[in-house]
Amino acid sequence: MRGTLVATGVVVVIALGYVLSCIIRPFRDCWVCDGKAHHRSKRNPKLSRPCRWCRSTGKRLRIGRRAWNRVRRVQRDA
Template structure:
């Protein structure tokens, strides 16, 4: 019983920490272009093109923030 309570409280602290970090910093660097908004071609490293994953912004919305935005949208529309 006590081990379950400790594990649950640790999981809750980790979850709240991640939620807080998503609220403070909702964007992260794009995984493909590393936040540079352009990525290099693998065949010819001298060529670069706009990143399609981040739409040439260099930033992407974090997973936790996307889930929070979707939950808020569903709540508003209900």
């Protein structure tokens, strides 16, 4: 019982923290290029190509924020 309660509390706190971070820090480093915005060739370090995932910004929206934006867009367009 108590374990469940603590677990629920932890989950709630984590969820709230995630929501907050979606608001005040909506961007995170790109997971494909690790925030570097470019992919470097392993063989020739001078060669590089832009990260296509993040369109060479090195940032990506948090999943929560992305989902939230989608919901809002759908709502607005409806």
